[in-house]
Amino acid sequence: MERKCKDRIRSYYQGRIKDLRKLVKAERNGEEHKELGGFNEYGLCFDYCPKGTFTGQKRGYFRYQLSTGGPGDEFRFYCDADKSVVHIEYWFLDWFDGASISLNGKDKELLIEIFKIFESMGAVDARVMEANERVF
DSSP: OOOOHHHHHHHHHHHHHHHHHHHHHHHHTTOOBTTTBOGGGTSSEEEEEOTTSSTTOOSOEEEEEEEOSSSEEEEEEEEOTTOOEEEEEEEEEETTEEEEEEOOHHHHHHHHHHHHHHHHTTHHHHHHHHHHHHHO
């Protein structure tokens, strides 16, 4: 029997953080990582999920989706009205099961830096506009 997400999340999370540290370091130097490629090639998408996108979802969040299917994983960025990050979670999802980790310390700082990379590319505002267009 497959273990539950809560039993598997830690190793997936640690692997993602390790990769992202390498990618951000390369990005700061204007380079690509020799094994992982460029930062812009690592994840599947960066989008915005407005409140109510999913059943029971009470807040909107930005999603940096890294993989889908069984299993899938993503980082969720919860922001205030000024689009400043106030909370970040890592989610590990596998067929009708899921678990999350709230980020803090150096891991949270790393993901805030990644959010700022998306922001500098114009992705934060663009994704909110796209999400608003889908609603109407």
